[in-house]
Amino acid sequence: MKRFYLIGFGALLGFDTLAQICFKFAGMHALPLQANLTWLLRLFSEPWVYGAIAGYIGAFFTWMSLLKHAPIGPAFAASHLEVVSGLLLSVPIFGEHISLAQGAGAVLIVAGIVCLARSESDADTPPAAA
Amino acid sequence: MSPTVFALWMLTVVLDTGGQLAFKAAASHPEAGDGLARWKHMLARPWIWLGGACYVFEFLAWIAFLSLVPLGRGLLLGSINIVVIMLAGRVLFRERLTPMRVTGILLVTAGVALVGIA
Numbered sequence: 243m244k245r246f247y248l249i250g251f252g253a254l255l256g257f258d259t260l261a262q263i264c265f266k267f268a269g270m271h272a273l274p275l276q277a278n279l280t281w282l283l284r285l286f287s288e289p290w291v292y293g294a295i296a297g298y299i300g301a302f303f304t305w306m307s308l309l310k311h312a313p314i315g316p317a318f319a320a321s322h323l324e325v326v327s328g329l330l331l332s333v334p335i336f337g338e339h340i341s342l343a344q345g346a347g348a349v350l351i352v353a354g355i356v357c358l359a360r361s362e363s364d365a366d367t368p369p370a371a372a
Numbered sequence: 373m374s375p376t377v378f379a380l381w382m383l384t385v386v387l388d389t390g391g392q393l394a395f396k397a398a399a400s401h402p403e404a405g406d407g408l409a410r411w412k413h414m415l416a417r418p419w420i421w422l423g424g425a426c427y428v429f430e431f432l433a434w435i436a437f438l439s440l441v442p443l444g445r446g447l448l449l450g451s452i453n454i455v456v457i458m459l460a461g462r463v464l465f466r467e468r469l470t471p472m473r474v475t476g477i478l479l480v481t482a483g484v485a486l487v488g489i490a
Contacts, residue, residue, distance in 0.1 A: 269439025325451055336443055354479030358472075
């Protein structure tokens, strides 16, 4: 059962990360940013936006099947950790630089997500066991 | 942060929170019934459609936002959604804010503020 969770959480993180990387590529290829139809056509004529949609669909179904079995707390945390994977992958893929403030900010955010996940796991008479 | 980037960031936060709250309102109607009847009930009401519309526009706003900021920075700033949705849940659905949740909210907010100011 442990392995099921591990694969499930990994798949969720993978799909979310894939979606975010595709979002970034989609935006880059549709530049310059304009609030008009031309921008939309440029966006949807590149493959990246469809990769982002595929990532979202994969994440949605993984999330739904995880929630049937996995506790909500760890699932909640796993569904937000693409912040870290995206931040790390942005260095090799987009040549981004992680500043000290960003590293420290990421640590604080992850610590916060862990707290929120634990507060869900504690099952403090939740209004609905979603 | 340029005014355009800031406006797009806020737009994604408003649309994400609006979408989540609309879906919550759609799903938690007490007289909705079960199974197919529940879905019929939800589709006949505006909430699920409002939520869907929010998500479509958020999708576009998020791409626009990411096209102007580095991915790492964008993802870190986007984490503020967690906080705003939790606070909105507290105000609108009277969800409980336990000490652990308050700690989590403060930590995420501090992290986003650090990234945003720097």
